[in-house]
C-alpha cells in the first residue's frame with residue numbers, strides 16, 4: 001500500500017505516528033510524510049524564512065530514516081485557513097502519493113492548524129477520483145481510508161485501534177530527534193507550561209506510547225480511531 005501521514009507542522013507525524021510509519025516501511029509499504037505548513041513561526045530568534053528552511057530539512061531527514069518521502073504544502077504556520085486552493089492542494093497531494101491509507105490529526109486538538117488539517121483530510125477522500133476536480137496530478141481510482149492519531153497528550157481520545165511499536169520505538173525517537181530546532185523553541189516559547197522542564201518535550205510522546213502500550217498489552221503502542229465509516233472502503237484493518 002501507499003501510506004500518507006499528513007500533519008500540520010514539521011515534527012507532528014514523527015511525534016504522533018513515527019513508530020507506525022516505520023513499521024509500515026519495514027513491512028514494504030511505500031510511506032510519504034507531509035505537512036500543511038512550513039513551521040515558519042517555530043523559532044524565537046531566527047527569521048521566518050530561515051526557520052522554515054531548517055524545519056523542512058529536519059522533516060525530510062526524519063522521513064529519510066525510514067525511506068519515506070517528505071512533501072511540504074508550504075502554508076504559513078498558525079495562519080493556515082481553508083480555501084478552494086487549499087482543498088485542491090490537499091487533493092493533489094493525495095493523488096501524487098496514490099494513497100491507500102492516510103493518517104492525520106484528530107479533529108479536536110490544541111492547535112487550529114491541526115484541527116483544520118484534520119477537517120480537510122476528513123472531507124476530501126471522496127473527491128480524490130473526481131475528474132472534474134482538476135489538479136496537476138491525475139485523479140486516482142481509489143478512495144483512501146483515513147485514521148486519526150491522537151491529540152497532544154491523548155486528551156479526550158478513546159482509541160479503537162492500536163499499533164504495536166515496541167520494535168520501532170528507537171527509530172521513532174531517532175525521527176523525533178531530527179527536529180532539533182524544536183527542542184529549544186519549546187523551551188523558549190512555552191517555558192514549563194506543557195510539562196517539559198529539563199526533559200525534551202519529545203519525552204511526552206514516548207511516555208504516551210508506553211501508556212498506550214500498557215493499554216493493549218505490549219511495551220509501546222500508537223493509538224488510532226478510524227475516521228467516518230463512510231470512507232472505509234475495506235472491511236478489514238489497514239493499520240500494521
Ligand SMILES: [Zn+2]
Nearest residue numbers: 008009012111
Ligand atoms: Zn503541530
